[in-house]
Amino acid sequence: MRFIPRVSIALSVFATLGAGAMLPATSAAQRIPPAMSAIHQADLERDMYALAGDEMRGREAGTLDEMRASMWLGEQMRKIGLSPRGDAGSWFQWFNMRRTRISTSTSRVKSGDRTLTLWTDITPASNTAADVTGPAMFIGDGSDSTVDIRGKIVVATLSPPLATSVRTTTNTYEVNYTRAAITPLASRLTRRGASAIILVADSIAEIAFDGIAKTQLRGAYDVVGGVPRFVRAPVASTAAPAPAAPPPAPIPVLLAHSTMLPELRTPGHIMDIRLRSETFESPSVNIIGVVPGTDPILRNEYVLFSSHQDHDGVRYAVAGDSIWNGADDNGSTSVALLAIARAWIKQPSKRSALFIFHGAEERGLLGSRYHAAHPVVPLSQIAAVLNGDMIGRNNPDSAALLGSQPPHRNSADLVQMAMDANNITGKFVIDSLWDRPTHPEGWYFRSDHVPYAERGVPSLFFSTNLHADYHTPRDEPKKIDYLKLTRMTQWMYMTGWIAANALKRPATDPGFVLR
DSSP states (O other), X not given: OOOOOOOOOOOOOOSOOOTTOOBOTTTGGGOOOGGGGGOOHHHHHHHHHHHHSGGGTTOBTTSHHHHHHHHHHHHHHHHXXXXXXXXXXXXXXXXXXXXXXXXXXXXEEEETTEEEOBTTTEEESSOOOEEEEEEEEEOTTSOOTTSOOTTOEEEEEOOOOOGGGXXXXXXXXXXXXXXXXXXXXXXXXXXXXXXXXXXXOOXXXXXXXXXXXXXXXXXXXXXXTOOOOOOOOOOOOSSOOOOXXXXXXXXXXXXXXXXXXXXXXXXXXXXXXXXXXXEXXXXXXXXXXXXXXXXXXXXXXXXXXEEEOOBOEEEEEETTEEXXXXXXXXXXXXXXXXXXXXXXXXXXXXXXXXXXXXXXXXXXXXXXXXXXXXOSSOGGGEEEEEEESOOSOSSTTEEEEETSSTTTOSOHHHHHHHHHHHHXXXXXXXXXXXXXXXXXXXXXXXXXXXXXXXXXXXXXXXXXXXXXXXXXXXXXXXXXXXXXXXXXXXXXXXXHHHHHHBSSOOOOOTTOOOO
């Protein structure tokens, strides 16, 4: 995160705008609707503690905790006065998550005659199912590339990864360190022809062992009936592509405790690895409400306000806390949407406003991928998508607007509307670094606007970016900067108001292809 010096804040209240007045695109940003005064910091804070407090247990997708949070959001929308747009006249658009993981009940790992307890004594570090039996071959830290390991079950000790490869966000330092150590070593040994890999933890990976196990136990997710997971379009080139070698087939990778090293390095020690895969489906949900527009023609077009209600649930403990609350991620935008809805219902716009809390975003944008395939209104009638994710932390006067510069920008018109709205609400200094394709986090591609943007719907992503508490139990309601969250909410509201009342809907940039 690039921190930007604090600048003065001045919210100017211009001439008010009645719901019956049509806004020219050139003057829309010069007026603040009276209903924006309905956005209250106290409401945001109250809703945050309700949605992201410990009682919701982190709202993990596919669990009763996500269902409880989703029911709560539907009830808030009912109280506010929105109209439901889910299945069968409800607030809810249901979809199934397809989950594939290593089976605990049918998998087995034996070290000699001893059966190891999966996820406790030894843990898969990949999602690969296979049967491999044979003597373990100890190869030290794996750096000697002259050793022939083809077809062998290799045992190697973890070495510290490059400091630059250890992420500073997501999970704890120890988990990030361990992943950064496992990935390149396992990749090298796979390419050298090993049939299975057992990596022995060092002192830091020992601390991370439970975290790796509880994360890996969840497996991989997809959405039944959703649009495909995003794949960046290749950059055109006149050069003939070089033939690429096929990647090696995936093999089992396991992490063992350091105490197992003596037996694993004993010559001729037999390992019997039998990992089975299981796939099943569980429900998740989008929560959808609408405020109909006031114009008899434009009400058939929609401005979509987007958030996600899920987070990471109950996982491994960090400093004694095992509830991964997800206050900033993404309780912040979820309570912002409720505040925007309270204002919108008081003063509807010409175009309709669609409010969607997407389920299972943390599992791979599943809810937005499903809605993009099964929209409650045709995608061609969505004039703009205003998505937020993590809008309540970091420097009080800086924020990011992703999708505001090429190659991610797909509507210069919508960007201008957002910039105009910022000038009369939050007056944030825009940190453009996170929107660049060279940014190491690839932040643009990690939230729910992406399935819409790649289908040509004008889309923006509001954020205040990552921080050290991201995807840890420390992301709690007490850490939110509620004044900043209020200003971010006003900015999103005003951007939507401009888009929803402009004479012409924002156009998609000609020739746009998302890369």
